[in-house]
Amino acid sequence: MSEILAVDLLKNLQAHQIWWDDSLEEPVNIRDETPPGEVETDVEIKGEWIPIKTDRVDYRKKVVIVDGVRRIDAHLILGGTGRSALLGEFVVGAFSLEEGKVIKRINECVIVLPPGTHIKETLIIGKAEYIPFSAGKATEEGLYSSFIQRMREKERELAYEFSQKGYIVIADGPLQVPFSEVGVTLGFVKSIRRSYLGERHWSIVLNLKKGERTPIFLIRTSENLPPKYSWYLRLKEPKYFESPFFGLVRLEAPYTLELKEVQELAQFSGGFLPYIISSSTLSSRAPENLAPLESLEKRLRAMFHPIDHIRATLRRMIAQAYEEV
Amino acid sequence: MKIGIVLGTKDATPFEFYIEVDSNQSLQVDDIIVTTSEYPRFGRVTFYGIVDQVISRLEGLETNEQARFHSQGLFDANLTYYCHVVVTRTLAEDGTSPKVPPRPGSDVRLADIEETKLALYFDKMEKKKIPCGLLSNNTPAYLDLDFLLGIKGGHVNISGKSGVATKTSYATFLLYSYFSSLKEVMEAYPELGSVNTHAIIFNVKGEDLLFLDKPNTKLSEKDRKMYEAMGLPAKPFGNVRFYAPPRPKRGQFETILPNTESRIEGVNTFAWTIREMVENDLLWYLFSPKELSDTSQLYLAIRMATKWLNEEMREGLVFHSLRGVIQALEEQIDKIMDRVAVGTRDAFMRRLYRAEQEIGSLIVPEVLPFEEVESYSIDWRKAQVNVVDIHRLSDRAKYFTVGAILKSIVAEKENTGMPWPLVFIVLDELNKYAPISGDSPIADIILDIAERGRSLGIILIGAQQTASEVTHRVVSNASIRVCGNMDASEAEHSVYGYLGSLNKKRVQYLTPGQMFVYQPDVPQTVLVQFPMPAWATKYQESIDTGYIEEEFMVSELDIMREIEKDSDKEKK
Structure with a gap:
């Protein structure tokens, strides 16, 4: 899909304002x-x-260690309803203890929409393709929860894939x-x-x-x-x-x-x-965090698309969507 | 074949960039590479460069502890292997050289022979070039003759530690390369005409250069291949004359023999007659640079003494030795040097007597009719290469010899007013003859050659351990600079600016036969390897067997066979 279509898509969604807050990882009432x-x-x-x-x-x-990392890229305010959509990216992967390295990494970008809002195409921003899916609840927590759930599913799929391989x-x-x-x-x-x-x-x-x-x-x-x-x-x-x-x-x-x-x-x-185990110089969660887990998370984060580029492009695309003809 | 990509995480500029090497490939320092990028205004632009640093690290790790975990298989990291490249040339399809950077992610490959020529501008030299060694990819490197022969520039300056840097070997190799390519040189420079080029090599160490005309029987196959790769024959010099100072004489009428040990056959004796010394104004060179700088009035004394001697000799006075000259001067000193202070006169005489002890044997009476030679002077036009052995002489005698020879060449060239035939002067220990501080007649003549030599057709291939101790103008006048193994601290001097910061650190690791070569039209100093001499550098190398003893044994056998033949004849 071209960027023109992506701009149209944003227009159809009535996506307006975007905001993000990097300090906010996830609402505290969402517990694993x-x-x-x-x-x-x-x-x-x-x-x-x-x-x-x-x-x-x-x-x-x-033995493999499977984990995932996630990032919220942006929130979109849709129209005047106060409903929002969430753009996020996660990467799941596996670290092999036998080989001493990360042997698989998969990343996925998603746009989590409130229930009742549907789009067919993926939203392309730069090189990132955001796959649309609907959340269970329209609240902010609901969007988060669905986003995390999606990552967990991917982790489980990966775990199953490796367990099947022995x-x-x-x-x-x-x-x-x-x-x-x-x-x-x-x-x-x-x-x-x-x-x-x-x-x-x-x-x-x-x-x-x-x-x-x-x-x-x-x-x-x-x-x-x-x-x-x-x-x-x-x-x-x-x-x-x-x-x-x-x-x-x-x-x-x-x-x-x-x-x-x-x-x-x-x-x-x-x-x-x-x-x-990891050491306190390596991880704030040492010693409970394992060294390979720390390494895996590091390598998974390296797969994220460059956030500044994504946000700048998104901002420009939204501006283009409402450009007066 | 692709070996990597232009790295995008570090700045790529028209002058330098980085390469991330593919995991199944490797690149080393001195490798020559090529990459291309498309640009709207310029089309396809090709970038040529030389790798000057290679780096490997575990990317993504922040602490040493993580690296340790990595070694234990508990931490993953990207093992990255990347290189820094100095761009030597950018070329668009229309032949222009747009200053644009290569695009990150572009494929990079090693340069082939033709691309190497383009990378180092050898194509621009056309036929005006001679091989000066092999590059890291075993292809020949060339010297631009325009910058050697005095057309756009001239002179070569070689620096490096004695013994390890193989300075003299490289100077000789360059001459060999030149003389071996003479046919092509003549084609490229028709003005050279049929007049040959000559060279004078001052041999300052051992008798290494007394076998230039003998093949090196110990030359390895590898070295032969190196000559072949450069398109040069692996042969000795063809047309060489050797000169050595006279052996100290026992009696006045004893024949003058050259003072050499390992070779006597074919070696000529060089010396100056008293007439030559006086007429050519060589009295200056009897004094060491230090003596001249210590007593400024000495200049006046020398001038007056030379004037008087000239007049007396014209009137028929004959001297038989340097001592005789000195004694005559002493007798007449009050008359000759009435304007010179008494202290200076004494200093003048004292120094002359000291000079006589060291230089006396180089000054001979007029050549007598019964002697075999016509003259003891050096006629460099008689041979392509002239080796003047001065290694046994004292420093003072070296100053005299080098000074006298250079002076006569400059005078001769000035008289003809023609740069042709060219004459190369190979002189090591420049720091002795043209030191950074103090001036002397010998320093003046070297400086004169450095500055005016190009127009006179005198090309100086100078060498020294440390260029920082040589008069700056002598070094800076050399268009071609060469550097072999030397201390890293010496390389820090600004005179080695052409090396670049990374090469300055590398000089201490250079092995014999490796040289950094800089020339004006090539923006990057390149490392070349040159082969062992194809000519012998000692007696053992000039013969097929390894030991002199064996040679003697062979001779004894020969004698025994001769005796047998004789006795057979008698029986018959």
């Missing part, structure tokens, strides 16, 4: 994690919990449903915002030593969603002045796997994840 439901703690160990030690293993295995996949964040489409994938949750466990078990979690994990437990979030296996793992022990959450992560595995397989994965995760 679903609320806690019922937790079964006697999946691996019946009765009293004890920390489980893991043996160190070589990390150069057929890789163990580590995905950043909680596991995405449906599990039937994720294969052998571990969810890597680095922000411990809430406890899934009662006080008795939680004290075990906080006292985990480096490389130790809790027994596997099962989380049931809601009636509609399948349960998932989970365990806590200590990547690095906190110093006396640091929070007991420091260096603590939670891992998730799909319920579709056998418990024995999950146990192996849990042991494996404890055997190498504490040894590939």
Whole structure:
């Protein structure tokens, strides 16, 4: 599609004002994690919990880490209704521990429209092609949520693709449903915002030593969603002045796997994840952020189209759309 | 074949740009490259350039820690390999040279032989050029004869550390290249006519140059190929005369023999008769530059002494030695130098006596009828190349020899008023003869050659360890500058500005046979490699066997065979 058509498209959308705010990444009420439901703690160990030690293993295995990065490029105010559309870009990719490098990167630009607004063509700005799709809700949060959801779907597709190729996949964040489409994938949750466990078990979690994990437990979030296996793992022990959450992560595995397989994965995760952590000089989220994850995000961000160019072109195109003839 | 693209993350200008090298390719410093871009006003523009720096790094990493993670397979980074290129030429299809930058992303490839010629303007030299070594891509580099022979410029100046920089070898190689291309040179410059060009090489180190006419039997196949690549035969010089100072004599009537060790056959003795010394006004050169600058009145004393000697000799006075001259001067000094202060007279005499000890053997009486030679003077017109061995002489005797020879050439050229035949002068240790501070008759004559030599047909191929210690005007008058291995600190002097900042750092890594060559019409100094001499540089190289001992053994065998033959005859 030529730029002339793109200008027409903007005119049809009655797209007027554009604004952006780089400090605003996403509304705070959008959370990755679903609320806690019922937790079964006697999946691996019946009765009293004890920390489980893991043996160190070589990390150069057929393991990929999958993650995505996103950016909001612009908001468009559509007509006089106060409804808006969102232009965003995300890149998902995979880092192979075996090869020590990023082996796949896919980027996608999208224009998220409020429900009821439809366009057929992609919007081309410079070299970026924004694919249109409708959000579930017309609110700003609704647009964001749909945008993030779209990226998560791409991440899940990528995770599935690698798991089908025989890789163990580590995905950043909680596991995405449906599990039937994720294969052998571990969810890597680095922000411990809430406890899934009662006080008795939680004290075990906080006292985990480096490389130790809790027994596997099962989380049931809601009636509609399948349960998932989970365990806590200590990547690095906190110093006396640091929070007991420091260096603590939670891992998730799909319920579709056998418990024995999950146990192996849990042991494996404890055997190498504490040894590939990032450092505080590298990442503000160290040590929970893994070094390869940091690297992957860096390389994914390098795929973004140049933002200044996109915004300048968009501004010009909107001006052209309303040019007096 | 494509080797990379013009890099877009760094500025590309008409004068320099960067290349991102393809992952399956490599580029090195000195490689010559080509790229093209389309421009509305100019059409297809071709850019030629020389790589002067190559860089590799892990792109996208910010800390050393990340680089360490990368080595552990925990961090990905883009391994980038890029080069800095100095543009030597831009060419549009109509032959103009638009000053536009190459477009980022354009394909870059290595230059082939024809493109190399274009990149370094060898095409513009047409036939007026001689090979001066091989470039990094094994194609010949050329010197523009217009800037060598004095048409647009002249003179060559070579700098570099003694022993490593192979300055004399390069000077000799340039002469060889010139004389080997003489036929083409004559075609390019019909005015040269049938008059040949001559060269005088002052041999200042060892007896390296006494075998210029003998093939180097130890020349490697690789060196032969280098000669071949330049279109030069790998042969010794054809027409050479050797001159050496006289061996100290035991008796007055003993024959004068050349003072050489490794070779006597074919070596001529050079010396000056007292008449030549006086008539050619060479008394100046008996004094070292330092002595002359220390006592300014010495100039007056020398002038008066020369005047008196000329008059006396015209009236029939005959001297048999330099000592005799000095003694005569001493006897008459009050009469000759009445206007000179007594202190200066004493200084004059003292210095003359000292000079006599060092130079005395170079001054001979008139050639006597029974002697084999007609003259001991150097007649450079008798051979294409004249090697004057001065390496055994003391500094003072070197000043005298070099000064006297150069003076006679300049005088002769001035008399004929013609630049033809051309004469090349190869002189090392210029810092000794034309130092940056103080002036002397020898410095004056070298400066005279540097400044007027072009019109007189005298081309100076000068060399020195450090150009920063040579009179600036001598170096700056050389159109062609060459630099071999030298200390990086020396290269920082402004006189080496032609090298450019990166090459200045490289000079200390140059190996024997590698030279940076600068010439006016080529905007970038290029690195060339020249082969080992195809002529012998020592006795061992001039013979087929490796050791002299073996040669002796062969001779003994020959003698035994001769004896056997003789005894056979007797039996018959």
